[in-house]
Amino acid sequence: MATSIAPAGHPAAGSNIEVFAYLVRNAGMTILVDTGMGDGNAFLDDLYRANRTSIDAALVIAGASRADIDIVVNSHLHFDDCGNNHLFPGIPVYMQSREHDAARMPRYTVEGWIAPEGVLVHKVDGDCEIAPGVTLLFTPDHTPGHQSLAVETPSGPVIAGAQLAYTAAEFEAGGDPAEAHDGMVDIYYASIRRLKSLQPARVFFSHDRNEWQPSA
Numbered sequence: 001m002a003t004s005i006a007p008a009g010h011p012a013a014g015s016n017i018e019v020f021a022y023l024v025r026n027a028g029m030t031i032l033v034d035t036g037m038g039d040g041n042a043f044l045d046d047l048y049r050a051n052r053t054s055i056d057a058a059l060v061i062a063g064a065s066r067a068d069i070d071i072v073v074n075s076h077l078h079f080d081d082c083g084n085n086h087l088f089p090g091i092p093v094y095m096q097s098r099e100h101d102a103a104r105m106p107r108y109t110v111e112g113w114i115a116p117e118g119v120l121v122h123k124v125d126g127d128c129e130i131a132p133g134v135t136l137l138f139t140p141d142h143t144p145g146h147q148s149l150a151v152e153t154p155s156g157p158v159i160a161g162a163q164l165a166y167t168a169a170e171f172e173a174g175g176d177p178a179e180a181h182d183g184m185v186d187i188y189y190a191s192i193r194r195l196k197s198l199q200p201a202r203v204f205f206s207h208d209r210n211e212w213q214p215s216a
């Protein structure tokens with residue numbers, strides 16, 4: 001959805017950042033996981049100088065269009081995950097209540113991007129089946145109300161882990177404490193352990209084009 005260079009002060013300062021969203025089609029439902037980085041915020045535009053792929057262009061690549069989307073999921077509410085919620089008025093946008101509360105903290109996100117006029121916020125608490133075979137998993141770690149999305153398949157769940165871990169390698173290693181939210185290191189490790197205990201067939205991440213698969 002976007003690439004940019006991590007600015008000074010960012011944990012990955014100087015390196016290339018990629019931002020991914022995920023499209024899920026299952027049992028007749030089409031679900032978009034995250035809406036990418038918003039634009040029009042002068043501070044962020046200047047800091048990150050993001051090179052964006054529009055949602056519409058990304059959906060075309062996936063053989064879909066905005067009109068196909070039944071449900072939007074925000075894994076969490078940082079500015080690079082909920083920045084285009086405004087493109088989906090009238091469609092339920094699922095987020096965790098705890099994340100919605102956390103997003104009011106100073107410098108957490110661009111608050112106005114979460115629920116501009118017409119956006120239907122649908123708050124949930126904990127795990128929640130949102131469509132047949134599709135479940136939101138409460139995976140706090142990177143943020144207080146982070147969630148992942150699991151799709152049942154015959155070979156095990158396929159999971160949009162989002163920013164549960166920054167990379168597939170970090171997930172494989174069981175975690176990197178630098179990626180946990182302040183004071184949440186134990187919860188972060190527990191969320192990764194829990195996801196692995198589900199024996200996923202594949203896990204995808206917000207900032208890594210590599211997917212995780214169990215070693216043979």
Ligand SMILES: [Zn+2]
Binds near residue numbers: 076078081142
């Ligand atoms: Zn984030």
